[in-house]
Amino acid sequence: TSFSTTPKANSQDNTEELRTSRTCRNSYCRLGVLPLEYFSNNSVFVCCRYVMERRWFEQWKEFVENGDQNSSSFPGQIDNSELFEDLDSYHLKERLVENEDFVLVPAEAWHKLLAWYGIVDGQPPLERKVVDLPSTLKVEVYPVEIFLCLHSNMENVITAQFSRADTIRILLLAMCQGFSVPPGSECRLWMKSSDSSCERLRNVHMSVLDACLSSGMTVIMETRNADGTWPSSRPQIMRNSVEDQDSYRGQPGVCGLTNLGNTCFMNSALQCLSNTPPLTEYFLRSSYLEELNFTNPLGMKGEIAEAYADVIKQMWSGRHYSVVPRVFKTKVGHFASQFLGYQQHDSQELLSFLLDGLHEDLNRVKNKEYIELRDAEGRPDQEVAEEAWRNHRRRNDSVIVDTFHGLFKSTLVCPECHKVSVTFDPFCYLSVPLPVSKERVMEVFFVSLDPYAKPVQHRVVVPKAGKVSDLCSALSEMTNVPPSQMVVADVFNHRFYKIYNADESLSCILDRDDIFVYELSVQKEEQEEHVLLALYLRERSHYRDYGSGSSSYGTSLFGHPLLLSVPRSSCSHEELYNLFLQRLARYVRPPDPSEELEEEEEEEDEDEEELGVGEGGSAVSFSCKCDTHTQQRNNSTVVNQVSRQEVVIQSVQSFNTNCSTFLSAAQPYVAIDWDPEMKKRFYNENEAEKYMKHSSMEVPQQQTTVQLQECIELFTTVETLEEENPWYCPVCKKHQLATKKLDLWSLPEVLIIHLKRFSYTKFTREKLDSIVEFPLRYAHSRLSFLPQEEPPSRYDLIAVSNHYGGLRDGHYTSYARNKDNGQWYYFDDSKVTYASEDQIVVSMSLMQLFRLETWSRSSFILQCSSTPSVTVLNVTPHFFKSN
Numbered sequence: 001t002s003f004s005t006t007p008k009a010n011s012q013d014n015t016e017e018l019r020t021s022r023t024c025r026n027s028y029c030r031l032g033v034l035p036l037e038y039f040s041n042n043s044v045f046v047c048c049r050y051v052m053e054r055r056w057f058e059q060w061k062e063f064v065e066n067g068d069q070n071s072s073s074f075p076g077q078i079d080n081s082e083l084f085e086d087l088d089s090y091h092l093k094e095r096l097v098e099n100e101d102f103v104l105v106p107a108e109a110w111h112k113l114l115a116w117y118g119i120v121d122g123q124p125p126l127e128r129k130v131v132d133l134p135s136t137l138k139v140e141v142y143p144v145e146i147f148l149c150l151h152s153n154m155e156n157v158i159t160a161q162f163s164r165a166d167t168i169r170i171l172l173l174a175m176c177q178g179f180s181v182p183p184g185s186e187c188r189l190w191m192k193s194s195d196s197s198c199e200r201l202r203n204v205h206m207s208v209l210d211a212c213l214s215s216g217m218t219v220i221m222e223t224r225n226a227d228g229t230w231p232s233s234r235p236q237i238m239r240n241s242v243e244d245q246d247s248y249r250g251q252p253g254v255c256g257l258t259n260l261g262n263t264c265f266m267n268s269a270l271q272c273l274s275n276t277p278p279l280t281e282y283f284l285r286s287s288y289l290e291e292l293n294f295t296n297p298l299g300m301k302g303e304i305a306e307a308y309a310d311v312i313k314q315m316w317s318g319r320h321y322s323v324v325p326r327v328f329k330t331k332v333g334h335f336a337s338q339f340l341g342y343q344q345h346d347s348q349e350l351l352s353f354l355l356d357g358l359h360e361d362l363n364r365v366k367n368k369e370y371i372e373l374r375d376a377e378g379r380p381d382q383e384v385a386e387e388a389w390r391n392h393r394r395r396n397d398s399v400i401v402d403t404f405h406g407l408f409k410s411t412l413v414c415p416e417c418h419k420v421s422v423t424f425d426p427f428c429y430l431s432v433p434l435p436v437s438k439e440r441v442m443e444v445f446f447v448s449l450d451p452y453a454k455p456v457q458h459r460v461v462v463p464k465a466g467k468v469s470d471l472c473s474a475l476s477e478m479t480n481v482p483p484s485q486m487v488v489a490d491v492f493n494h495r496f497y498k499i500y501n502a503d504e505s506l507s508c509i510l511d512r513d514d515i516f517v518y519e520l521s522v523q524k525e526e527q528e529e530h531v532l533l534a535l536y537l538r539e540r541s542h543y544r545d546y547g548s549g550s551s552s553y554g555t556s557l558f559g560h561p562l563l564l565s566v567p568r569s570s571c572s573h574e575e576l577y578n579l580f581l582q583r584l585a586r587y588v589r590p591p592d593p594s595e596e597l598e599e600e601e602e603e604e605d606e607d608e609e610e611l612g613v614g615e616g617g618s619a620v621s622f623s624c625k626c627d628t629h630t631q632q633r634n635n636s637t638v639v640n641q642v643s644r645q646e647v648v649i650q651s652v653q654s655f656n657t658n659c660s661t662f663l664s665a666a667q668p669y670v671a672i673d674w675d676p677e678m679k680k681r682f683y684n685e686n687e688a689e690k691y692m693k694h695s696s697m698e699v700p701q702q703q704t705t706v707q708l709q710e711c712i713e714l715f716t717t718v719e720t721l722e723e724e725n726p727w728y729c730p731v732c733k734k735h736q737l738a739t740k741k742l743d744l745w746s747l748p749e750v751l752i753i754h755l756k757r758f759s760y761t762k763f764t765r766e767k768l769d770s771i772v773e774f775p776l777r778y779a780h781s782r783l784s785f786l787p788q789e790e791p792p793s794r795y796d797l798i799a800v801s802n803h804y805g806g807l808r809d810g811h812y813t814s815y816a817r818n819k820d821n822g823q824w825y826y827f828d829d830s831k832v833t834y835a836s837e838d839q840i841v842v843s844m845s846l847m848q849l850f851r852l853e854t855w856s857r858s859s860f861i862l863q864c865s866s867t868p869s870v871t872v873l874n875v876t877p878h879f880f881k882s883n
Contacts (some may be wrong), residue, residue, distance in 0.1 A: 049139050050110035051092075051126035053080045055101045055492060068523065072495055072536060072669060075557075080126060080594035090124055091166045092142065104128075104139050131165045131209075136337060140164060141451040144208055145215040147176050150223035151190075151231055164209035164341065168201050171208065175221050183221045188230070199326070212326045214261025214342045219713040242487045248319055253280075253818050255315040256322035256830035259409070260329055261342035264829055268812035269351040270325065271827040272799040273847055274315055275816035276750055277401045277402045283312045291362045291398070299360035300335045303745075307331040308358060322830035347801050347812050348431075348754045355428055359400035370453060376422040385745055388424035396426075403750050404428050409743040414729045414736050421727075424745060432711040434772070441701060442465045442471065444488075444515040446479055446818040447562070454558075455516070459696040461505060469502040474515055478694060487518045487532070487563050494557035496534055520565040531571070534669035535580065539679055555673055559688055572872070580672065587688040589681075708774035710757065716742055751795060757803070796852035800840055815840050 028288060060075040083102055085091045109127070113476050121126070131140050143161040149157065158178055162171055162466050172189060181187065189201040191213065201211060201219070213219070230583040242734070257267040272281055282288065288309055292302040307328040315325045316851055371391045376384045385407060392403065405426050412421040440462055443456045460474040472483035483502075489513050491497040500508075509515060523530050528745035538555040563582060566576070581590060674683065718741045721727055754773055774797065799816040813828045815835055826835040 005141045008715065014341070017673060019576045022182065022498060032152065037431070045199040045551055046127050047854050048107055048127050049104040049129055050107065051080070051083065051102050051141060052105055052113075053082050053112075054099065054101055054103050055082070056080070057105075058116075068721065072557075072671070075117065078117055078123075080115060081120070082409065083126070087122070092126075096141065096448055098141075102141075102402055104141075128750070129163045129165065131163060138341075142215070144213055146171070146213060147177060147216075147218040148216065151220050154220070155219075160191050162213075164207065166208050168208070168211060169204040170204055171213075171219065172221075173554065174205060175219070179221070181221075181223065185716055187223050187563075190220040190222070192220060199324070208332065209341065212260055212330055214246070225656070250318050250319040251818065251823075252820060254825055254832055257311075257315075257322050258322055258324040259829040260324070263325075263329060263342070263510075264812040265345050265347040266332070266339075266350050267827070267829055268814040269347040269354065270328075270812040271816055272801050273351070273354070274312060275799050276820060276849060277798075277851070278749060278817040279399065280542065280819065282310060282399050283309045287399075288362055288811060291364055293361055293363050293366065295366060296363055299363065300357055302333050302361050304354070304357040305361035308354070321832075340480050344810070347803070348429075351752070351801075352429070355404060357399045359396065360402065362398040364397040365395055373423075381422065381745075384422065385409070385424045389426075389556060389746070392426045400428070401426075404748050404752065406748045406751070407745040409745040411741045412738045414727075414732060414738050417729065417731045419729055419731045429754055430712070430715065430744075431727060431754040431756055432621065432715040433756050434450050435704070435710055435714060437704065438464055440466075441759070442506075442509070442511075442515070443697075444475065444517050446469070446477075447476060447479075447516055447518045447882065448481075449519045449521060449627070451583050454586070455691040456694050457691055457697055458694045459699070464506070466506050468504050468506060470501045471506060472517065478696065479519075481519050482541050485520045486520060487520060489516050489518065489563060490514065491516050491561060494561065495536065495561055495866065496563075496654065497562055499534075499563070516560075518563040520563070523565065530565045533564045533566055535583070536669060536671045538671050538673050540673050540675055555671070559685075561681075564739065576670070578737055580670075587684040604622045704770040708772055711772065712744075712753075714746070728849055750798075751848065758821065797849070799849040 001322050056075055056079055059073055063073040066073070072463055079872065081087065081100075082397060083092055083096060085093050087598070093101075098104065101166055107127075112647050114125070114695070128143070131138050138162055141165055145159060145161050145225060148158050148160055156179075160174055160178070162174075168189065172187060175181070175189075176185070176187065190198050191201050198220070203211075204583050215865055224230055241486060259267065259356060286309075287441050288305055292305060293299055294302050306848075329339075330408055332350070332353070335357065339350065339353075340378055371394060373391070374387070392405070396405075408425045408427050410423045410425060413419070416805070424614060428714065441459060442462055443457060443459050445457050447455050456479075458478055460471065460472050460478070462470050468488050469483060471488060472486040475481075475486065476483045488500045489496050490500070490509070520532075521530075537559040539558055541554040543555070554650045564583065571575075581588065698786050718739050720739050723737065727738040727740075728734070729736045797817070798819075800814060802813045804811045804813070814828065815824060824835040824837060824840070826833045826839070
């Protein structure tokens with residue numbers, strides 16, 4: 001099928017262009033999904049792409065494959081309303097996700113779609129540049145929005161958007177033009193990143209990205225005076241706070257970190273490491289200067305170590321309320337492109353990169369020798385473990401290894417010959433799983449057969465790996481309606497986005513989907529087959545669409561759709577009309593016989609006949625759509641009875657291939673077309689939108705509580721290797737799905753425990769908000785990791801990294817205990833406050849740091865996320881100490 005008509009025609013006859021639109025659409029779709037790396041590798045310059053709302057785009061693809069203008073899948077004008085915070089400023093919503101909320105299409109495809117369909121009045125095209133970043137190309141969905149002002153008049157602020165690829169010179173020229181600065185004036189720019197810092201933008205050839213400019217920051221311009229002087233050495237608005245900080249004297253280490261724009265994840269990880277005594281003392285003593293490794297091909301030429309040392313020395317000088325880690329952020333982005341820009345990241349990923357980078361920059365081994373590993377061959381575990389540790393230290397010797405590295409014992413057993421393979425591998429942190437619930441809570445709306453009953457919102461508990469039938473069974477217990485009389489559908493934009501089969505997986509349903517469950521009438525076995533009809537409400541426009549080559553009225557959907565089960569023999573006009581009035585009785589008032597309704601003359605089309613007001617003075621007309629096969633099989637039953645009446649049956653394609661079918665390959669539907677004036681008189685919109693809340697919605701959802709020791713035991717549980725990762729058995733001479741068990745053999749002085757709160761499957765992503773309980777001080781309780789050790793290792797908590805929020809957004813903070821005064825503090829970017837031990841909320845923990853109690857009192861770090869997530873412990877190795 002091809003495009004048949006367009007809502008906005010640029011000429012009287014564009015039939016030829018539309019005839020080829022399907023071919024064009026295929027090429028544009030292919031171009032739209034090609035990775036940007038394709039253009040980089042093939043030397044094709046891609047200047048921009050356009051952002052489009054994903055569901056409109058999917059509806060359009062469905063339309064060009066199976067629909068025509070009269071089908072429900074006709075997308076209408078391009079509408080990006082769902083992407084905007086409001087329709088006044090047209091600012092994009094925060095944290096939109098590609099291929100979930102929007103798609104990116106090339107400029108050529110966009111201009112074609114715009115010419116064919118037009119765009120909703122007032123909405124701007126969302127053109128976005130393609131930025132050439134190191135080793136990758138990225139589409140800049142969110143440009144940098146910066147506040148601009150003059151030093152001489154800081155109250156006059158203008159807002160402008162810049163690409164991260166733009167240079168500071170472009171920003172300077174924009175300010176000169178925006179503030180009407182006379183040509184030839186000598187200007188300089190200052191970057192205000194917080195209330196306590198202002199930095200000079202010296203290099204005008206530097207990009208916005210490299211200058212670390214982010215949205216919400218202010219750039220101040222000053223011009224040289226006529227006598228050759230500058231108005232100030234730095235803007236007056238900043239001078240007082242700088243002078244205050246110059247005279248500030250506080251507790252070393254109690255220092256905030258400025259958020260440069262979504263860098264709370266970095267600040268949280270830095271605060272945890274900053275309060276790790278062995279590492280911080282190493283940098284404060286400048287011991288790193290003698291161990292910088294500039295030749296290590298795996299390192300960063302010492303730049304990461306120097307940038308980190310600079311941050312630590314500022315934080316522990318006792319002279320700053322807050323430090324701006326701008327140089328450190330730039331260095332991290334330079335060596336790890338995933339941290340470029342200002343997107344949110346995982347603090348544990350940053351911590352992992354930083355520890356690895358510091359290790360390679362400070363590795364005392366200049367030339368790494370090749371070491372051939374030996375098999376255990378029945379030797380005692382202690383002998384094999386000491387050999388593995390010596391081999392590790394021959395290639396890796398740094399303060400990071402001294403402080404954070406331990407040993408795993410890995411045991412593999414062949415399921416056939418029972419060959420046992422034992423190896424010992426180093427680790428820098430533990431990523432332990434949380435017990436995952438096998439159940440899921442879903443919120444759905446139940447629509448009863450009772451026409452006067454409002455939809456009821458229910459909260460049901462279903463199996464995570466369950467099917468739609470499980471959802472119906474759970475809802476049946478609350479409604480006393482048999483699951484066989486239920487149909488589950490996803491409603492979006494007044495239409496059915498998808499109707500689910502009972503055997504479909506619940507993983508296809510996202511938490512944000514609007515799920516409606518409809519009660520159907522009982523169908524007895526001896527009765528004839530029923531048709532599942534989708535009922536839509538449409539409002540007719542006041543004018544006919546003559547420009548599209550048809551004399552039909554334009555329509556737009558409104559209200560909530562319904563699903564009805566109707567016997568095939570009951571598809572006559574009279575029966576459908578009475579059924580619809582009955583189902584809509586709660587919010588549709590039937591006309592009073594005394595009321596006079598105006599009848600408008602209808603024109604006949606060779607393909608369709610529209611009749612006026614029918615029997616009973618109805619205020620609406622019906623358009624029924626059913627699939628071709630159904631119409632042909634039941635021509636005498638349906639067409640002969642209905643075509644004479646107000647209901648006109650046409651042969652159309654399915655309105656959405658996402659819809660599962662209960663009847664045939666195409667889903668029949670009925671549309672009730674309302675005259676605008678009649679809709680105002682008889683349709684109660686307020687009543688139609690009302691719904692009830694079931695008592696299940698009032699029951700608070702309780703969080704699960706687990707012990708940290710349980711997570712560690714789960715980490716050391718025996719598991720069977722997956723088919724994608726088999727083990728080669730040297731005895732059987734083939735790959736086997738062996739059983740594997742990890743044990744903690746020796747522990748480091750500082751142990752980092754990362755709680756794996758983010759769970760990912762093929763269809764779902766979720767954050768586990770279980771409360772993890774862990775000890776704070778060794779005197780109160782102890783963590784025992786090595787059962788064979790007497791006495792067991794005992795750790796003390798020294799830091800916790802927290803994450804508040806969900807998968808797509810959130811905020812990182814941290815708790816840490818100062819090494820000098822033993823006081824706990826709460827670090828929230830640049831803000832630092834006192835904290836007591838009972839304030840350390842375990843439900844937010846993502847990472848924890850512990851320090852071992854052996855020769856010295858031990859400590860530990862824990863990283864959290866609306867639940868703790870990483871823990872750092874300070875410990876001594878089990879069998880041997882580092883030299």
